[in-house]
Amino acid sequence: MNTPQAQATRPVHPLLNDQKLKLGVFGMNCSNGLLISEAQTTFEMTWQQALQIVTKADQMGFEIALPLGRWRGFGGKTNFNGTSFETYTFAAALAAATKNIGVFATSHVSTVHPVVAAKQAATIDHVSDGRFGINLVMGWFRPEMEMFGGSMREHDMRYAYGDEWLDIVQRIWSTEGAFNYDGQFFQLKGVQGDPKPLQERPVLINAGTSGAGMDFAAKNVDFSFASVDKVENIKKFMAVKDIAATKYQRRIGVCASALVIARDSEDEACAVYQSILEHGDWEAAKNMMAVLGIESQSFNERLAKSQEKFVAGYGTNALVGTPGQIVEQLQVYSNEGLEGVVLYFLDYVKELDYFDRKVMPLLREAGLRH
Template identity: 45%
Template sequence: MDVAAIPVSERLSLGTRNKLKLGVFCANVASGVNATVVPERWSGSWADNLRVARQADEVGMDFLLPLGAWRGFPGATGYQQTSFETLTWAAATLAATRRIFVFGTVHVPLFHPVVAAKQMVTCDHVGEGRFGLNIVVGGKPLEFEMFGRPLAEHELRYAQAQEWITIVRRLWTDDDDFDFPGEYYQLKAERSKPKPYGGTMPLLLNAG
């Protein structure tokens, strides 16, 4: 079945005419953005995520933006210690909603661009063009130690991010195989199909 083209303007507007965009942040982590021990604190459970996502979709909110977290913080609150990985969370959330945009948050140094490009385009097809990418480079050394790698200097992390997003964009747009002889990635005969849904790339968001 042919897929109708999605204009870039539709992506940029998050599908609405609202100039002020309203969304839900950090639903995928326990306690959300509040370090508290009150009994009614946010659980971060899938049941609660699904309920809030559907409510936000129904009332006309514009987006859902998850936090990329791997260990949370110590203490009595259990602040953000429980979390859902954001790309699988996004795919499930997109499948359960109709119109709201859903972002995935990706730590560049921890996700290979070829794998991430395929994961994200899968999300985009599940949501029929409602997926967006929040690209981050990390800032917590303990989280990087969990992956057996040091946290690089700030400038180096962003240099890697530039190569990473260049590769992802080419995987999403190039029809022919390509090589990438970069400083951080040395890749051969790259290709990826399908391309993003509707022929335009997912919206890119950057948390500095």
Template identity: 30%
Template sequence: MDAPPRFGIWALVHGSRAARQDPDEPFDASWTRNRALVLEAEALGFDCTLVAQHTFNPYDPERGQLEAWSASAALAALTHRIEIITAIKPLLYNPVVLAKMALQIEEISSGRFAINLVNAWNRAEMDKAGLPFPEHDARYALGEEWLSVVEPLLRGERVNHAGAHFAVQDAVILPRAATRARPRIYVGGESEPARALAAAQADVWFINGQPVDDVAALIADVARRPRTGPPLRYGLSAFVIARPTEQEAVAAYERLARLAELDKPVLARQAIHIDPAVVMHQTMAKSPRVGTNGGTAAGLVGTYRQVADRIRAFHDAGIETFMLQFQPFEAEMRRFAAEVMPLARR
């Protein structure tokens, strides 16, 4: 790729990304922690942060959960350079209301805001709010129509729309984006409807962590699809464990894997709410790993040089943005910025 790799962090919206009973990282999904985390990430040279959207903690309903959109507006006011990517489930927000919110944060951030469209996998979140949870492909059909309304609104265009799910009359959102045409649009998901949606309407397609050959095959499939406008870009989620020696990295992985076993009873109780048609969970079940959204399945476990080389291999395959997880988050984020980021960008 011509563009250099971009590195981002997952905000800790629902606590630890791997083992939730780690004595080195007590549970903390508070605004105070996330504010400090993102401000430090910006200072360390990270390019973006992804703020996942959940109304209730999806892994443990007895735990707290950061609210994504109000937190993102605050982060936009506090930061100066880092891109703020906020997830959105079309089931939760009317497209006109969401477009207005997004353009407001775009203004607050001076053109550093993006939305990440995800079509939901946790039925409990909708059930608790009394909202419908259609089957998998129907959610994507709704999401496609939702985004077809949001995208022109983000451009400041006047929209009239009458579809299966939304009716919009003479809507235009002001003020328009001041520094570019509109906020960037990321799309997540690897099912057939998700790939079609990304090819047609996304700026960036997010892929969950998995081996580089699998990622290259996914990119090749989507790149073959019809598309108008600029080429689609690609992002990857991954959990990083980097150490001076391979033995230390393996030991750190094994420690987190043992701790993650303690979470299985809670996760099993929550698993009944997961839509089995969601490809992310099918992919994650194929191999042992720690972390969410594929986690260590991407293979970023090893020495500083090994992790940097694997990042470059993903970059050669087409990945531009790496959305990273760590544990303990702050300490390992600093280690990555100091030891791996310079090697990967060289």
């Protein structure tokens, strides 16, 4: 598989293309997507809709279809995110049904053995003709991690485990023949895996924002995903680039996620945002925030401040306004150094269509897309 000729013709993942602002669609594999709300929508977590959403994003030239990795819900009236598709199998199905978009698994590393993950990834990379990537997550939702037995590791130890897990996966992808592995967490004999992925290495992303998380991202992944709560805070997420350059002599990009509410008038867009809050499932939001407060180092600061932002998207800054205003806000994201944004919507199917017709032409005019 690894002859020089094969390497020369290896596919390059869409996320590594030359679009100034890469675009993605996020969270369409989970009930309620990223909104802890019962606001009116036609969105339902079904395979038919997920396929429709990702096929549309593929036609629009988006680079990435990013699912949430979720194993149980957060309770409340909606049992937010309680219904979800498993992400490797989801990516495999999408890979066969799409042409150009990058398909991702969001993999809680402790839930899947690295030998299995390496082979699943290689398989999906072949099905997708080199469009597969992994969002590496360590797990912060304790009840979810406890479903797998044992107890959740201490925060930074999760990243040490992830580092070893990924080391094994990458060795399988790149080693001809078998190897033994004697690490802190894994002792493995005669490890091997063929076929190798089609890409030199499937694209890797991670959204760690703690010290350990940023170090993991700087060392290992192609793109770090910032959880942007405010535009003023984007700069601080760029630190991961410096760590990558100085400590690991690597280049890494930074992307973000965002709720988009684009409407013909600003008032209309703001009213939709308001209705998301008015129909918020505050109990589920409270449950999520309680877990985050205890289990994640990075979210603490924002807990007290922004209950609303949790209802409207896991604590992340929303982009609300007319198509022109959305493009202005995305331009600011780009100016601040972000290289891509994965988008989510209250009503994915309808709003992606609107985004295609009204926002994409303005993004091209602004030079953010070609």
